[in-house]
Amino acid sequence: MSRWLVDGWQVVIGLETHVQIKSSRKLFSRSSTSLLNDLPNTRFNTFDAAFPGTLPRLNRKCLDLALRAALALDCTVNKRSSFDRKHYFYPDQPAGYQVTQHYSPFAVNGRFVSPKIGVPIRIKQIQLEQDTAKSITNSRTRSSLIDLNRAGTGLLEIVTEPDFRSPEEAADYVRSLQELLRAVGVSDGNMEAGSLRCDVNVSINRPGEPLGTRCEVKNINSVKFMVAAIEYEIQRQKNILETFHSEHKVPQETRRFDVDSWRTVKMRSKEDAPDYRYMPDPNLGVLILSEGHIESVRREMPPLPEATRARLIQTYSSSGVTENNIDVLMNLDAIKEIPYDGVSNSGLGAVAYFERCAEGRDSKFVMNWIIQDFLGRLSALGKPFSSAHIPVGKMGELLDLIAEKQMTRSSAKLLLQQMLTAPSDVPVKLLAKQMDLLSPVAKQATISPTSDDTLRDICIRCIDALPAEIAALRAGNEKVMNRVIGWIMRHTKGKADINRAKEILKELLQL
Numbered sequence: 110m111s112r113w114l115v116d117g118w119q120v121v122i123g124l125e126t127h128v129q130i131k132s133s134r135k136l137f138s139r140s141s142t143s144l145l146n147d148l149p150n151t152r153f154n155t156f157d158a159a160f161p162g163t164l165p166r167l168n169r170k171c172l173d174l175a176l177r178a179a180l181a182l183d184c185t186v187n188k189r190s191s192f193d194r195k196h197y198f199y200p201d202q203p204a205g206y207q208v209t210q211h212y213s214p215f216a217v218n219g220r221f222v223s224p225k226i227g228v229p230i231r232i233k234q235i236q237l238e239q240d241t242a243k244s245i246t247n248s249r250t251r252s253s254l255i256d257l258n259r260a261g262t263g264l265l266e267i268v269t270e271p272d273f274r275s276p277e278e279a280a281d282y283v284r285s286l287q288e289l290l291r292a293v294g295v296s297d298g299n300m301e302a303g304s305l306r307c308d309v310n311v312s313i314n315r316p317g318e319p320l321g322t323r324c325e326v327k328n329i330n331s332v333k334f335m336v337a338a339i340e341y342e343i344q345r346q347k348n349i350l351e352t353f354h355s356e357h358k359v360p361q362e363t364r365r366f367d368v369d370s371w372r373t374v375k376m377r378s379k380e381d382a383p384d385y386r387y388m389p390d391p392n393l394g395v396l397i398l399s400e401g402h403i404e405s406v407r408r409e410m411p412p413l414p415e416a417t418r419a420r421l422i423q424t425y426s427s428s429g430v431t432e433n434n435i436d437v438l439m440n441l442d443a444i445k446e447i448p449y450d451g452v453s454n455s456g457l458g459a460v461a462y463f464e465r466c467a468e469g470r471d472s473k474f475v476m477n478w479i480i481q482d483f484l485g486r487l488s489a490l491g492k493p494f495s496s497a498h499i500p501v502g503k504m505g506e507l508l509d510l511i512a513e514k515q516m517t518r519s520s521a522k523l524l525l526q527q528m529l530t531a532p533s534d535v536p537v538k539l540l541a542k543q544m545d546l547l548s549p550v551a552k553q554a555t556i557s558p559t560s561d562d563t564l565r566d567i568c569i570r571c572i573d574a575l576p577a578e579i580a581a582l583r584a585g586n587e588k589v590m591n592r593v594i595g596w597i598m599r600h601t602k603g604k605a606d607i608n609r610a611k612e613i614l615k616e617l618l619q620l
């Protein structure tokens with residue numbers, strides 16, 4: 110069944126996605142993995158640099174996260190799998206080969222379901238492999254420098270069957286895969302920072318006829334480029350097939366996307382395809398996984414995005430929170446990226462932030478404030494969402510001031526702007542007072558930090574200190590009240606609530 114045709118051509122796309130596993134150590138060595146701002150060649154050990162005599166040891170954390178990805182994508186986990194060497198000589202490959210799972214991957218036959226794609230996308234396999242080092246070439250000095258920080262970082266290659274029928278379906282898959290992998294903590298899935306990269310395979314054919322020859326566009330690092338590369342390939346392949354009236358086939362090629370010309374460019378043809386001389390890695394035994402191990406990973410699996418969405422709808426929709434509101438927050442979490450400086454955008458995700466702020470408060474009110482005011486202000490200031498801008502406690506105080514009518518919503522917006530542009534440790538209510546944003550009722554309450562009990566004590570001392578005035582008061586001379594209150598104000602540094610002080614005095618004097 111064809112879902113999308115371009116001038117009578119069916120478009121067929123298969124994706125190979127490489128994702129960096131979020132582990133603090135590398136796949137086969139004890140060396141720590143690197144952050145973007147690490148100095149070059151500071152995160153590797155002798156194994157990563159392929160010193161003779163060093164041996165690999167599989168990192169259990171990487172394996173468990175890989176299993177999570179497999180379970181999240183509904184794969185069959187192979188109880189026995191193995192590692193192979195894929196040989197090619199390139200300066201960013203110190204050993205001269207990459208360890209991967211060519212012959213026997215650890216997970217196969219999965220499925221990915223998205224409401225935007227009518228049919229499930231079949232996951233062919235997921236394999237564990239090593240990332241390469243990085244080479245930094247300088248055309249001016251005609252030199253190449255090698256940074257080993259990335260060498261040996263754990264990667265997953267997630268391969269789909271050729272089941273996508275349009276660039277939009279492929280884009281939806283990549284975005285949902287990012288959301289899924291982030292939600293279960295497998296990867297940051299950050300395309301710009303290189304922790305998620307795609308190889309896109311594209312072919313076209315007439316519906317009902319056998320599939321066309323695929324061309325593979327390697328190493329794409331943005332969804333936008335991926336869509337552009339597919340669209341370009343469709344037109345390029347269509348031109349070949351229509352010009353030569355199907356007598357010619359599209360030659361099988363490996364291409365890359367050129368961001369300057371916005372086109373795909375040939376890297377090599379099938380004939381020049383490298384012979385990788387795959388061989389089982391003699392230093393790594395067979396990977397045997399027990400049912401118990403797989404089950405323990407399944408038990409500890411964080412909720413998948415769909416389950417979280419369903420739970421949020423169930424919990425909050427009765428109080429007026431809409432599905433659209435929930436999607437706004439979930440999409441924020443799905444696109445949450447690590448900033449370029451490599452400092453992790455730690456803290457709560459948007460959903461968790463909302464849920465913590467909504468604890469004990471009206472959830473619709475909290476949701477509206479977070480989406481319309483907080484997120485709105487952040488986007489006006491050009492800042493991405495982070496719970497660190499205004500911690501939950503402070504946001505709670507601000508919400509309470511509005512809910513208790515101590516501040517109008519427009520005053521609260523001014524206060525929010527101040528808190529975002531000039532963060533400080535000043536308590537929210539005090540800041541509101543300093544900015545004169547509290548409504549009159551609330552103002553009186555703050556000018557009287559003296560609690561009822563303290564005020565009562567002061568009144569008692571006053572009765573003691575001003576016997577003549579008190580006697581006059583008792584005798585019904587209301588005028589001396591001003592003098593009595595004057596005393597109280599002096600002794601509370603002007604902070605007492607006058608009306609309350611009068612009430613307490615009258616109570617004590619039984620007037």
Ligand SMILES: Nc1ncnc2c1ncn2[C@@H]1O[C@H](COP(=O)(O)OP(=O)(O)OP(=O)(O)O)[C@@H](O)[C@H]1O
Nearest residue numbers: 121122123124125269270271310311312320321323
């Ligand atoms: N006719 C086709 N049109 C489009 N895509 C296809 C077609 N046939 C296969 N594919 C896709 O090509 C990809 C092949 O990936 P796979 O990892 O199996 O092999 P490879 O590309 O030869 O290996 P390597 O990992 O070295 O790049 C899969 O995603 C598959 O769905």
Ligand SMILES: [Mg+2]
Nearest residue numbers: 125266268308
């Ligand atoms: Mg592949």
Ligand SMILES: [Mg+2]
Nearest residue numbers: 125308310325
């Ligand atoms: Mg490939």
